Amino acid sequence: MRKGTKRQAGVLGNFCPKRHLLIYSIAHLLIFIANVVAAELIFDYLYLRETPQLADAVMGFGHFDTKIPARCAELYSQGTAPLIIFSGGVGAGSADLPAPEGVFFAEWLRRHHPEIPAERLVVESASTNTAENLRLTNRLLAEQHSVSFGNGIQKMLLVANAYRQRRVWLTCRKLFPDLAFVNTPPATTFDREAAMFQEKNEDFTAHLLGEVQRIVEYPQKDWIEYDVVPAEVMEAWRYLSKHQSQRSRPPMIPKIRFYIGLYSDTLSPDEISETLQLEPTDSWKKGDFTKYRRNLPQPSNFWAYGTEYEESWDINEQIRKVISQLDRNKLRELTVDKGVQAILEGVIEIYDSAPAIYLEKETIDFAYETGCSFDFDIYNLKNKKCKI
Secondary structure, three states, X not given: OOHHHHHXXXXXXXXXXXXXXXXXXXXXXXXXXXXXXXXXXXXXXXXXXOOOOOOOEEEEEOOOOOHHHHHHHHHHHOOXXXXXXXXXXXXXXXXXXXXXXXXXXXXXXXXXXXXXXXXXXXXXXXXXXXXXXXXXXXXXXXXXXXXXXXXXXXXXXXXXXXXXXHHHHHHHHHHOOOOEEEEOOOOOOHHHHHHHHHHOOOOHXXXXXXXXXXXXXXXXXXXXXXXXXXXXXXXXXXXXHHHOOHHHOOOOOOEEEEEEEEEEOOXXXXXXXXXXXOOXXXXXXXXXXXXXXXXXXXXXXXXXXXXXOEEOOXXXXXXXXXXXXXXXXXXXXXXXXXXXXXXXXXXXXXXXXXXXXXXXXXXXXXXXXXXXXXEEEEEEOOOOEEEO
């Protein structure tokens, strides 16, 4: 053997590729097992369940999980509650649903349980979070069914996705402390939930981490009732938070800014304000230098009214805030009679996934009646801007 070969063998020493690969694989397996054990511990804490009791209603909270309407139908059929309530618009748990969550649940119920009378079902489909689920449902019940929480409904069965069940209960207790709530989520397991989320290309562990964080932080904002999170759950949360990759962090909510922009060569911003009887949130005059065009003067007068950037899963939340403040006849006077260009403009910043981007009929009618066009800019903070 040549001397060079002997020296190389001496450097390698007792190195054995197969043995090191085995050690490496075992180490990763142990990490994987530790992650699963920690995630299951958190899931068991969040998955709050009790024995069903006789109640005045059963309420299913919106999500893409079809076990929720199935469980509501089961409880109704068992005679535990005479009324089913489905609540949910388009929100963080909607995933790829073809309709608002409440509507989706109602359609599922009609297909699978046609024996349940339509008058035994209440559907709320505009809410985007748990607090809105409750407030909008309560308003709907009072306006259309002559009952409400505390007036005809004293005890309610709660049915939510397993990992959300505890926070839903804490929200209910915060907003309606005089009502009795019973936690009756669908029967499931950690493995079944993880597989369901994987089918939707969503990281179940990241959702678990985000849920614990909300339970810890939301009482400080007076959104939910305070709950003592067990020490072992917090330890599991800290462990997983530390070991989760950037891809596995809790989903970031998109940020949306929406405004109406009015452009004119002849009318000044003050004249537009006088016509609309509304103060702008932004404006400039032709020839002004602004941050939007660097060293170039603005080519026309501009007047805008809109929102700041807001966390939202549905752009219609921001659209409604803007168009509700505008007088259609006065706006039409500007666009049709005075040649002002009006654009309804949305700016969306996304990181993980996009919000619901669709236009409600009321918005389309508003644009048609007032001569507005649409423009949406979407900024993918992981990549680059794309315009639609």
